[in-house]
Structures are given as structure tokens and as C-alpha cells.
Amino acid sequence: MRGRPDPSTDTDEDGPAACPYCGGTNTEREHPKGPSLCRSIHYCNDCDEPFEAMG
Ligand SMILES: [Zn+2]
Numbered sequence: 001m002r003g004r005p006d007p008s009t010d011t012d013e014d015g016p017a018a019c020p021y022c023g024g025t026n027t028e029r030e031h032p033k034g035p036s037l038c039r040s041i042h043y044c045n046d047c048d049e050p051f052e053a054m055g
Pocket of ligand 1: 045046
């Protein structure tokens with residue numbers, strides 16, 4: 001079903017990833033050193049924990 005934008009499903013690729021620990025979006029994207037480009041490393045400023053996110 002398309003045509004009705006839902007603000008609760010905002011999946012902007014350039015937006016901050018949601019932290020899997022606290023669910024917040026006070027996160028930063030980090031640059032991975034490895035060749036796994038299908039994943040991106042993010043860092044939660046609230047939890048002080050890094051986490052992986054697809055895309
Ligand atoms: Zn967090």
C-alpha cells in the first residue's frame with residue numbers, strides 16, 4: 001500500500017539509525033575498517049555502545 005506517508009516509518013537512509021539498546025536516535029555513523037560494506041557501524045551516544053545496522 002503506497003500513497004500515504006507514515007511518519008512512524010521514516011526510514012531515511014541519511015537519518016540516524018535507531019539504537020537497538022535504548023531505541024534512541026542519538027547515534028553517529030562510524031566508518032568500518034573491514035570489507036563488510038553491507039553493514040554500517042553506528043555508535044550510540046546515550047549508551048556509549050557501538051552497534052551494527054544493515055544499510
Ligand atoms: Zn542507545
